[in-house]
Amino acid sequence: MASFGTFALLIGLALSGYAFFAGLLALAFRRRQSAALSETARRAGIAVFVCVTAAAFALIYSAFTNDFTVEYVRQHSNKALPGIYKFSALWSGQEGSLLLWAWLLAGYGFVLRLRHKVDPKLVAYASVVLAAIQIFFLLLLNFAARPFGLAARAVEDGNGLNPLLQYPEMVIHPPMLYLGYVGFSVPFAFALGALAMRYPGEKWIHITRRWTMVTWGFLTVGVFLGMHWAYSVLGWGGYWGWDPVENASVLPWLTGTAFLHSVMMQEKRGMMKKWNMWLIFITFMLSILGTWLTRSGVISSVHAFAQSSIGVWFLVFLGMTFVVCAALFILNFDHLSSEHRLEAILSRESSFLFNNVIFLVACFTVLWGTLFPLLSEAIQGTKVTVGPPFFNRVMVPVGLLLLVLTGVGPLLAWRKTSLGSLKRNFTVPTLIAIASGIAMIGLRWMTPWASLTEFYSWTTIVLSVLVAATIFAEFGRGARVISGKTGQNVVAAMVHLTRRNTRRYGGYLVHFGVVLIMIGFAGAAFNQEREQEMGLGDTMQLGRYKLVGKTFTQDDTPNHTSDAAIIDVYENGKPLGTMYPEKRLFKANNEPGTIVAIRSTLRDDLYLVFAGLNATGTKPIIKAYLNPLVGWIWFGVVITILGTLIALVPNMQAAEQRQHALAAEPLAVEGD
């Protein structure tokens, strides 16, 4: 199977090379026979997907059949490993995760090339760009990070999978994140292609919008699944530690989000063309930079599961990408001039511009903090740590500015917003937000003057209320109009409204999801924690919860041994259930793993960690956290994804028109 996989990758590389060079020649010559050449390049691109799929299958098959002659399988799997984790072993190491990248890229390329009739010439350009990226990854897989390298000696069993990765979310988190990372290659390819061919009009933006939204959705899911995984597995009570790998995942998300907003300016008003071009270039390059940060080992991270010296390859590729982008941009600079000018400061256009600026500042700040240790070492010869205290201090104000724009931006009209309209749209939401802020203080939920953290938390919630109120007001206004016209009740009218303009109201739902997430973040200011031995009958009071130690138990499976504490939980004397925080020791690599027990409600999470046994080995030591509002984050993500899915659905009118057109087509044929 190793030979099969190796040959599949080699053939894939050859086909990618053909797809690139033949595609490029066909575009360069533009003669009649070049159409046939272009078609062969397209088909070669499709065949690459078959080859890389075969290679991925070969590696998974080797893991499932315990083929420890393959070095990668020996290092990342073992006989006792549950089947689902053998599957996820594909992306648990350097070579495998690069293979996953190449596979997903080939998959995206496959879909794009199948749908070439959308715009054959533009797709031909994009296909060449994708083939070039594919060549880079297949070169890596064939020569620098070979997944089918053979083990130096025969072994009975493998080293097993890193315990941190033996968690259900790890089966879906990396593919989601990679679908996001890799997915930005497609809008990047379209943008570069459109620039190279001096594409007339903004159709390429329409074509890529859906790709970008799907990609953005995957990246969002990937980032938040990673947060949930960190929360559930790392056992330190938090979900985001501003670790370099976490930062790397959020960088393209920030610029990608900025791009999704600013393309609307180009679509509607023919503005910000140069800006958009660079936004998508930067987003793609940040995806590559993120992989470089993760894989090169230049910055230490708890998430860096696979590090090696392939960083140089990524830097070279990054450099080449920048040169190509800059050259094409300079050559076609005149093609990217704006068609319209701004007419008023109070307008949707200017809000998009400010929104983009803040997103880019956020991206820069995260990148700055991530790379500052390297800069410090280069300039003053000493490395420094840039961790949560730095990022929390500098990112919270930026996040609050974005939150304000989330509420304000969508309610500003294109071209010009009058002060009257501004007053009409914002008076009630502002009053509601102010009232909520006063109520939180009056009810003694918060004392914003007590500390900066509490002030930020209070401000976040007040602004979240403002944004939520503007969104509800907007839905309400639209629903009332529909209701008045059709006689539907308000809920039905809201559904009707959303179906009529899925993009707009899906977008509002995404914003509402973001609001919920921000409220969840604000809860972190009120986290509580305690640690103590919890033997039989020992009690611990944490917030409104009372924990009572029962005993602890042990288990032994082929994969691991484990100690688990049994803790009864009460709230105001009422039993809520039993929790089992667990500590595992994985046999294959003798490494420990934490299985956190979490009792989650929208109000707060009770989070128990089995920290170990006491000195005499008779009592478990339990670390307990009370984390308010964490559930809002996960709920907010679900709403965000729901909004994204709605925005992807065609408008009711557009779908109806399409149906009418389809229905009319056979009639026309009959008529002929």
Place this chain on the structure above:
Amino acid sequence: MEKQSPVVSRQSLASAISGRPSRSLRFKLLVRVTVIVLLALVFMGAGDNAQRFSTLGHGMVCPCGCSQILLECNHVGCQYSDRMRAELQAQLNAGDSDEAITQAFTQKYGNTILAAPTKTGFNLVAWIVPFLVLALATLFAGMVVRRWRTDGLGMAAAPAGAPGFDRFREQARRETEI
């Protein structure tokens, strides 16, 4: 009982007449206030130390290689975190200042145990640059908006219903429809 009542009454009466508490009442009041102040000081001190322990502990990372905040490191058998937490507590109990504790830890474990750059020397750049970039970017955006707007001014508005503008009105309707 009968004898005591008039005494109490006299004291109360005297206090009431003079408007000042009697000596014994003043003494009791003084004792109570002293106890409350002492208790408050003790508890405030304890609370302060606990707060300082949390603040300082969250300002350092564990040097075991896990890259986690010192108070959040939960590695089984970690060689550093438990010992460092005990050292931190001991120094707080000894009454050392935050600066002295931070200096002692960095001397012993190196600068990288601080979870954020210090606000001195070159490290100050780390703190300044993000806010500087935010200010410059906002200024830049403001200038762009201003320039765009200035470029768009100076045109006389066509009267409503003026002939020859239907195409543009249609375009405006199309573009502004979301």
